[in-house]
Amino acid sequence: MGSNLDAIxxxxxxxxxxxxxxxxxxxxxxxxxxxxxxxxxxxxxxxLMKNSMLIPLVTITFFFFGWWIYWALPxxxxxxxxxxxxxxxxxxxxxxxxxNLGDRxxxxxxxxxxxxxxxxxxxxxxxxxxxxxxxxxxxLAVLIGSVAWIIxxxxxxxxxxxxxxxxxxxxAYASGVIHAIAGGFALGxxxxxxPRLGKFAADGTPRDIMPHNxxxxxxxxxxxxTGFWGFYVACNVPLIDPGGxxxxxxxxxxxxxxxxxxxxxxxxxxxxxxxSLSGGMLIGYMVSKGNAFWTYSGGLAGIxxxxxxxxxxxxxxxxxxxxxxxxxxxKLHFWVENRFKIDDAVGAVAVHGYAGVIGLLICGFVLWxxxxxxxxGYAPITPWGQLGGAIIMFGVLGFLPGWVGAKIxxxxxxxxIPKEVELLGLDFASAKEEEAAAHEVRETxxxxx
Amino acid sequence: xxxxxxxxxxxxxxxxxxxxxxQGAEVIFLLIGxxxxxxxxxxxxxxxxxRHQEKIANHGSAENIKDALENHH
Numbered sequence: 253m254g255s256n257l258d259a260i261x262x263x264x265x266x267x268x269x270x271x272x273x274x275x276x277x278x279x280x281x282x283x284x285x286x287x288x289x290x291x292x293x294x295x296x297x298x299x300l301m302k303n304s305m306l307i308p309l310v311t312i313t314f315f316f317f318g319w320w321i322y323w324a325l326p327x328x329x330x331x332x333x334x335x336x337x338x339x340x341x342x343x344x345x346x347x348x349x350x351x352n353l354g355d356r357x358x359x360x361x362x363x364x365x366x367x368x369x370x371x372x373x374x375x376x377x378x379x380x381x382x383x384x385x386x387x388x389x390x391x392l393a394v395l396i397g398s399v400a401w402i403i404x405x406x407x408x409x410x411x412x413x414x415x416x417x418x419x420x421x422x423x424a425y426a427s428g429v430i431h432a433i434a435g436g437f438a439l440g441x442x443x444x445x446x447p448r449l450g451k452f453a454a455d456g457t458p459r460d461i462m463p464h465n466x467x468x469x470x471x472x473x474x475x476x477x478t479g480f481w482g483f484y485v486a487c488n489v490p491l492i493d494p495g496g497x498x499x500x501x502x503x504x505x506x507x508x509x510x511x512x513x514x515x516x517x518x519x520x521x522x523x524x525x526x527x528s529l530s531g532g533m534l535i536g537y538m539v540s541k542g543n544a545f546w547t548y549s550g551g552l553a554g555i556x557x558x559x560x561x562x563x564x565x566x567x568x569x570x571x572x573x574x575x576x577x578x579x580x581x582x583k584l585h586f587w588v589e590n591r592f593k594i595d596d597a598v599g600a601v602a603v604h605g606y607a608g609v610i611g612l613l614i615c616g617f618v619l620w621x622x623x624x625x626x627x628x629g630y631a632p633i634t635p636w637g638q639l640g641g642a643i644i645m646f647g648v649l650g651f652l653p654g655w656v657g658a659k660i661x662x663x664x665x666x667x668x669i670p671k672e673v674e675l676l677g678l679d680f681a682s683a684k685e686e687e688a689a690a691h692e693v694r695e696t697x698x699x700x701x
Numbered sequence: 702x703x704x705x706x707x708x709x710x711x712x713x714x715x716x717x718x719x720x721x722x723x724q725g726a727e728v729i730f731l732l733i734g735x736x737x738x739x740x741x742x743x744x745x746x747x748x749x750x751x752r753h754q755e756k757i758a759n760h761g762s763a764e765n766i767k768d769a770l771e772n773h774h
Contacts, residue, residue, distance in 0.1 A: 352721075669753060676769045
């Protein structure tokens with residue numbers, strides 16, 4: 253920090269990312285609430301622990317190797333290869349990762365990315381409730397949270413990523429790099445895991461397994477909206493001068509940028525966040541005939557669909573795109589459930605996966621020809637570049653690792669809980685203890701009368 | 702002598718980088734961390750499996766399961 257202006261910029265950036273982390277924590281609170289609310293009473297504490305323990309596991313593994321992956325692989329396997337030098341500065345062996353008065357940014361930047369990692373794993377968590385072994389899920393959580401998603405971030409969510417350079421891939425607020433990949437991963441796991449006992453009738457007709465607390469589910473989704481604000485601003489670089497970008501931009505005007513270092517404004521993404529949320533809620537309410545869960549989920553799907561291009565869209569475009577994504581995601585959820593007998597307990601594959609893919613594709617048309625990067629020689633945004641990106645996000649780095657990981661865990665006999673435990677309920681033993689304790693207190697109280 | 706390399710704050714902060722203790726031992730920290738992480742996965746899977754087996758042994762009869770389905774929703 254050579255001057256006071258440098259110092260203010262650095263400390264502002266440090267504080268900015270720190271604030272996004274605190275806000276994004278609410279995403280996880282929301283995920284826990286809605287997942288527990290969606291589970292049946294006999295499973296809810298187990299459900300809570302399954303999701304909660306991904307926090308420490310993804311955190312430590314993201315420290316051990318996730319962050320290194322992000323800086324090592326932007327140009328691998330297409331491009332100039334593994335960047336060992338830049339990655340070394342972000343490895344767990346680097347002095348930048350500890351208390352370091354010469355580097356105030358790496359730690360908060362790492363943490364912002366980490367909260368994205370939690371989100372990716374948590375999206376998967378909701379879809380597999382009430383029948384997956386927690387230990388198996390935690391391995392899958394590390395696979396999506398500290399490996400798969402961060403590879404896609406290196407490729408398509410980095411100013412030097414090969415997908416940006418060669419495909420013109422544009423995904424400013426992570427329609428694909430978080431949501432499509434997590435939805436695809438969840439679908440891959442669900443294909444192997446199978447539905448909850450009783451979900452489908454003998455003729456294949458799906459049954460509704462009702463949440464034990466719908467109000468809890470909705471408040472959880474509301475909290476995810478709240479945390480989403482942190483997610484959005486964490487996707488930006490808050491303040492940078494053209495010299496710092498080092499691209500084709502001329503002049504002295506400092507700006508906020510996307511992760512690709514392309515200019516945008518906080519004002520734009522704030523309006524577009526709200527308009528896409530609104531489009532999603534309005535269509536969600538309409539298509540579900542006023543169902544609260546799908547209305548709130550529609551809000552999320554709306555934001556997720558518009559996120560790829562919300563750095564540039566007009567607000568009304570954001571609203572329409574959010575509505576289209578929500579409508580299609582809702583229809584696809586029930587079509588896939590019926591056609592493939594997939595039991596996605598919270599609709600995560602639809603809200604995150606399908607909406608994310610749809611958002612990437614729409615972005616390719618609406619932003620067709622816009623420069624994907626401030627650097628010379630990068631491909632512009634195109635529908636085919638976005639299609640390629642969607643296939644990589646949902647299929648190659650999402651569905652495939654989820655399916656393979658689940659297959660391996662299934663072959664080891666640790667993917668799914670035993671049938672008797674599923675029928676008894678995961679919390680059965682503790683519920684019996686609580687009953688016994690309550691009975692004893694009641695009997696004691698009666699003896700005092 | 703200090704574990705952090707800083708024994709006085711009579712310094713120009715521009716010259717100061719890392720200040721955490723035992724710098725140079727990062728490889729050992731990492732190995733400990735990796736071992737703890739991997740051990741935790743193995744432990745959690747074994748412990749969970751043991752709990753399932755205990756639950757089945759104590760409560761897994763058809764009668765108990767039917768009763769549980771009636772009383773634990």
